[in-house]
Amino acid sequence: MAYTMKDVAKRAGVSVATVSRILNGLSGYSEETKKRVNQVIDEMGYQPNAIARGLISKKTRTLAVLLPEVSDLFASEVLAGVEEEAHEKGYSVIICKTAKNGVRTMKYLQTLRENQVDGIIFMSETLTKEYYEAIRKMGASLVLVSTRSDYDIPYVKVDDRQAAYDATSYLVEKGHRSLGMLSGTEGDLIATVPRVAGFKEALCDHGLPAEEHRIAYGDFGFSSGALAMERLLRRVPDVEAVFCASDEMAVGALSLLHRKGIKVPGEISIIGYDNTRAAEMAFPPLTTMAQPLYQMGKKAVDIVLGHRSAESLLLSHQMVERETVGQR
């Protein structure tokens, strides 16, 4: 049995209240008492019980991250940032894979409520009314990452439309005239629509064709990237450069192009999105529009802990030029 505060108190010849005060740095004891108590604590190897503390303080110093998939380059990079910042701030983080599954998400939300988590970081998915209500009721603070909602909830993300616009513009500045796009899940309001809009808008602004058939939809994943690239090639045989909605899709496209013997960037230029580790490991190394994933994770915990006033953050994207975009 681990020692409790009562044991420490008895051994030090004081009351539990005094021990508690010393542990919490409150006032109401002499320097001498403090020394003695701390010594006893060391001797006994006493460790406070956070559960008991949580029961009374109603704070658990625990955060939860809800994400669609744990083993995902995008998600795990953000997660790393969350873990780091939370650890610095003395919080624990528990992970919850939603699997884009409503009932699984709700079940997690219930567990989180029972466990009295202090804050929730909700990532990459649509916050339904059901989720929102559940979280509101449990009284945890909430922040959205890479998504947003109609409710007044702070979020941390990149300006997708602008980032897509910039990526596309970069391509035309490099002299490409026949552009294509490998997009994510068709109809996805959060991650697809704004990027497609940015892509089209950039083309329009540069007086370039932006027909719908220049966009091939996929699901952000590697294989869908290859498939989408193949479709795009059929529909736009003279395509010179393609903007991909994720690095994974870009790498899928790269793969297909390799297989077909089409040179990148010699014949076709490719630009990715996210700047996950897949980008640096690709061959050739993938030029991509970076999101500050790790930073997003860190900022998210700052916000959810209320250190940063509950304001949304639009983090800036950034081109990272590697070797898949050529000058034409």
Next chain:
Amino acid sequence: MAYTMKDVAKRAGVSVATVSRILNGLSGYSEETKKRVNQVIDEMGYQPNAIARGLISKKTRTLAVLLPEVSDLFASEVLAGVEEEAHEKGYSVIICKTAKNGVRTMKYLQTLRENQVDGIIFMSETLTKEYYEAIRKMGASLVLVSTRSDYDIPYVKVDDRQAAYDATSYLVEKGHRSLGMLSGTEGDLIATVPRVAGFKEALCDHGLPAEEHRIAYGDFGFSSGALAMERLLRRVPDVEAVFCASDEMAVGALSLLHRKGIKVPGEISIIGYDNTRAAEMAFPPLTTMAQPLYQMGKKAVDIVLGHRSAESLLLSHQMVERETVGQR
């Protein structure tokens, strides 16, 4: 303020004990009472407080995973398995990045003790005496993943020596005679030594040269893979096939080879290790010795929860043949 059991009890006209019994499926109440209480619970939207429960039961239904790096293909795949199985069993999992840093690890261990986690999954690192003692004192159960120790602690891993042996043998069966290896961190007792041993042993058994200069050391990472490959090429110019200690290193090697215009598998064959997502996304798709990462995660929680009797598990490795190994 959320409702408590007391509120429910009052509204249902029973005592808290009865409510508790009903919630926990114990006996000692009539069907009728049960119905009434459950109805009240639904009406009020009552949710039990796991903190209070934990205080008295000394069980928190929480697991912790300690791993060197969160955003790592290997780790996140295992983590995904852990999350899945834990969720099925009704446990939460909290993540702790050790960063191969002793003091950070100890700090985490202290937090975990304070938070009374039920079990710890310790991954990919050496369990020092200090860690071991700390965990023993806190009374959490423990399981090792992809590592082992001198203490009698259950582990889940693959037989690295055998897997390396098999991978190497596969290469010689394909007709290669001049082999090389890209190894992980030199001296790493857990992840390097056994693989190097398996590599050498296979070469010896096939009567092939196994000089030390055929092994180039790195750190399991992508760039170290490219670097190591370059060194190996200098030292063994006629190398025909190389066994890499991780997929990431293999992909790094692939990259270097591409850059040098050396064909894979035409001129040199490459085989990886782990079968992370990097392997499928590589070009050409990487042949690799798979570890059942996701399964390892799941088994680890089974063991740590004591469902599987506290026995170590040596999971079987498996060749996954893709396109980086040719016949000579």
Next chain:
DNA sequence: CCCTGTGACGTAAACGTTTACTTTCGAAAA
């Protein structure tokens, strides 16, 4: 008709803290 057993509860004591209220005591103020 009494005794015993059992089902259906209620009571209250834990669990290990925090914290609002005391209490005590010595020193400064009046």
Next chain:
DNA sequence: TTTTCGAAAGTAAACGTTTACGTCACAGGG
């Protein structure tokens, strides 16, 4: 000398459960 005040502590009531025990009524056996 008395009053006042603050520092240094102690007491005990929370926090929301679980659970050992106690109570009560009723049924069945003798």
